[in-house]
Amino acid sequence: MRPAEFDFVRAANVAEALGYLQYGSPIAGGQSLLRDMRQRQLSPRRLVDISHIDELDYINMDGDVLVVGATTKLAAIAASPLVKDKCDALHQAAGFIGDVQIRNRGTAAGNICGTWSPAGWSVDIGVVLAASKGEVVVRSVSGERRIDGAEFVAAEKSPIEVSELITELRFGAADKSAYVRLSRRTADASIGSAAAFVTRKSGRLELGLALGQVHRRIVRATAVEAAVASHGIDDLATDLALAELARTVSPPDTAHANSEYRRSILPVIAKRAIRAAL
């Protein structure tokens, strides 16, 4: 199918976008939104094209935090030496998303919003954001606010208001990070993924762990993080924490993989990600 009718405006900069957003929804790369519009599962009345806002197209360091502007393309993230160096999990996750063509248009901000789209497949960046204990920077005509990344992607419905624009994603630092992802084919939805961020502070191991596609929403595995920090990865306590998490999640049941499967691979991918980040 093709989309229903809508009005279209292009925003040249953030200020203009914020003005338009009063009565329209943003479209960035459109790689998630247009699919839903083509299925006519979503039919926004007015679209505000933010994909040409150059001032939000950047990858920088702010202290030890990696910051990515909202209109930065996934391809740029995947190809950035800075990202690879500072946040390997993000580098890997961005490189896993879709295919070359999708990454050339899709954005990281669009990806974390895509989690609420009817298709519900956009999870890869959100898992990394949550594991890194990162933040989402949101702006509106009345100012700027920051939302905890893990809370953002775990929310049942989008925590941003219609008139708000995500301007930046901030990924927390770690000594080493990794992203492990299972899928049926190379360019395909994940059927379970895990991001692990490991930092050693004065002999103590600190872990950030988040999982995608094993639950309705992205989950940050705080109990597992704690178990690994105090007992190590090969300890029974870690296994128990993982088993408990696998018991309590409510995984999606889709044509790609049923919920029982997702539950059973949860501990496997979590451990693979942690090991890769150690």
Added chain:
Amino acid sequence: MNIIANPKKTAGTAAAKSPMAKIALTVNGEGYEAEVPSRTLLVDFIRQGLQLTGTHTGCDDGRCGACTVHVDGEPTKSCMVLAAQVDGCSIETVESIGTPEQLSPLQRAFKQHHGLQCGYCTPGMLMSAKDLLKRNPSPTEAEVRHAIAGNICRCTGYHNIVEAIMAGAAEMRGEKVAPAEHKHHQPGGGKDTWVGKRIERSQDARLLTGYGQYAADLAPSNSLHCAILRSPHAHARIKKIDVSKALALPGVIDIITGSDVKRDYKPLPPTINIAMRLNTCYAIAVDKVVYNGEPVAAIAATDPYIAEDALEAIEVEYELLKPVLEPSDALAKDAPLLYEDWQDNKCLEYRFASHGDLRGAIDGSAHKVKLTVPHHRYTAVPLEGRVTLAAWDRGAKKLTVTMSTQAVHQSRTLLAQGLGLPEASVHVITKDVGGGFGLKLQVDGEIIPCMLALRTGKPVLWVETREENLLSGIHSRDYVLEMEGGFDADGRFTALKVDIVGNCGCDGTNRSSGAGQLLVGAFYFQGNYQLPIYETNVLGVVTNKAPYGAYRGYGKDIANLGIERFMEAAAKQIGIDSNELRRRNFIEKEQFPYEILTGAIYDSGDYRTILSMAEEAMNVPEFRTRQEEARKEGRYLGLGFAMVLEPAGGSVPNCIFNAHETTTIRMMPEGDFLVLTGMQEIGQGIETSYAQVVADQLKVSPENIRIICGNTETVPYGLGAWSSRGSSFGVSSAVECAKKLVAKLQAMAGNMLGGQFNDVTHVEGGFEAGGKKITYREIGNGVTLWPGPLVTVPVGTDPNLEATHTWTHSKARWIPSDVGSLSIYTNHSSCCYACEVEVDVETGKISVNRIYAAHDSGVVVNPMIVDGQVHGGVVQGIGGVLNEELRYDADGRLMNKSLWTYLLPQAPDVPKIEVGHWESPSPFTSIGSKGCGEGGPVGVPPAVMNAVEDALKPFGVELSVTPLSPERVLSLIKKAQEKAV
């Protein structure tokens, strides 16, 4: 955009004007300014607005890559971008890369390496490859595969595409590329003949540069666009349809529903009837729908967007009925009936029993083996879906239908029957076809745009969406085999019994022709083996699933999966190597021609040799060592083999898959030739291979020959492309026809040279007698114009410079023997597939690391094309056994309605494909050729399954379900582990 107003309808309707967007952009270096509806997708702007039809569509939502263009230098899927979003950008399409006369190095490499078959994916593939080589001039094979992960090719299996990109890259780096070495066992070896040579294909330059002519590319700008409203329910009565709101939308010209169809047209005619029960159905459901996806109404509108708006405005009231989805439900005592004039839900019952006491033989066997083999539902998914463009000439009373089909003539007959038109008033044209694989062999949805064209008097274009294709474009497989057999103490077959129950969906006879595949399966369970006693019972059941049709295999897949899984299970039980068991039972080389119990006559083969070739290629002893070592590290490798017996050239009575093919060869006065064939080019390369075959007969170069097909007013009635019949029917009719023409021209030559007929010898480009030569051109000119026939053509010879020959299969036997045996295939090719897999036992994920095919399809006309057929088939086989699946939920709604959930193989996930050739020429065809198109989807699933079982041997896993998705494999491993504890 082309928006034609309908003055009659829009007058008085205050049309709310679509929101518009002004855009200015550069396309292939030229600037354009336009005002388009803001919802216009870039792909529509390019194809319809700019008429650049090299950019294709194969899905609706960013999954296939056929629409790939560059936006500001970056590959982008133009179906997932709004034209308004690229305002100010620079776009490049395939048309910018090269021209048919001047291919770019990359395009040249695609042509040389046979990197395209139907060519539908090719423009997108080139755009992705071009970008890769810009970023990375020396990519590895893995990098190439990843760069094209977003571009689906359904034909080539990616192997040659990858080779072409690597070779193109090398050439662009200025390196000399050594031509690949091709091992080929061929008597004659193609040295002095065109047959046997790797000739580049004649259509490729066109297809590589955007000059393809697929049906949708040919729509005139005043075409109306057809959209079909399909039932969301599997089984329901239609209580009421209200189209008034939809009809009131500006731009909507016509809407047709089932009651109109029933009043004005005929039911869908049957395509096959062999011991089958036919139903009465119409192209649009009349009062009841029997599957999710059945047409309920159809719209003709000035624009595809408006047609789809109208879909949402039609109101239908349904009364839901209980759906029956599985044969067990459908056969239950008080199961709801799909067709209320039937007594039950059975559409096919058939039994065959050879002579001999089956029960006694099995009971008295040293080894009694039982096996249940279920196989899931999947389908062909050609990258171009079904497309029909119908135009009704009111004055001439003639319907011209340009459609994507594998069989123009049967389409014409079926359309005429379904529309109630004289057949001579229907003209069917098929130019390029973006893949078929069995899916384009019926007239179902295709007839709907014809009805709209008859009603509106305007050309009507129907381009099915991928969702429509998956919902209704016929399904295949979906059966359960109950097998039981015996082996004596030496491991020789004593008897075999197979019961098949097939889920034929709502229809395997009218809307499509799939019911016959169950019979083909039943006829061929004997496979490559000697078997003393055989019995089979076939039951076809109708359910509330999509129509049942052909998909590359048409029952040969059923027979081979059954017998090759059975041999594996038997070997395990007997305690010998499965290839040893195969060898003990093979039909031997010396025994051909060999008639099997069901009556088929195997023409030739050498099964021992191809099995040995496969074992050697896989280096079994080395593999076993590696396997052992890998297991110690917790990695599970497996090796599996499967033989394939591939009947080709179907010759089936009472159906559209009949037993004749006609060729006309016409010499031009200028001495070159047209070959008119009823066969159809669908990417399998007949345009080139037939030219080779005919060139040898006529003693000219293939360049002097042009092949014409796909036009019911040009070519003789022929049956088209299916059942790999080109190498038997197509080639043999062309060869015999050429011989007739040569004999005729020889008589003319003799006369013109003034000598005796006996003296005349056929030489390159003409004839010789008495030391003098006359060329084809001199004959053509002489007979036609200078001076003319009265002095050049001998008395008794028809001066017409053409010949026609109809080839039928002399070994076909349609009169059943006392036990009911029949012979309905001309040839029997064979292969042995071997594959190495690795299974991740923690996640259930399977990787296919190596595939080798030892392949024997008799004399090979063009080895390059045959290899391509094998590659493509192998990858379809991998897709089918691992990932592709059509699943229904409990209410009978299809769960895999797009390429997001119907998982086609992608380049990075499949291995290189190694092919070895062996040639056992067929005594039944004119040059010894046999069909070869179906081996992969037939042989790869059992080979992969056998390999996976081998890998999981330490766990004792027996594979009982398909596809081998991670969830199924993991759950089998877990169950086996629990059992072991």
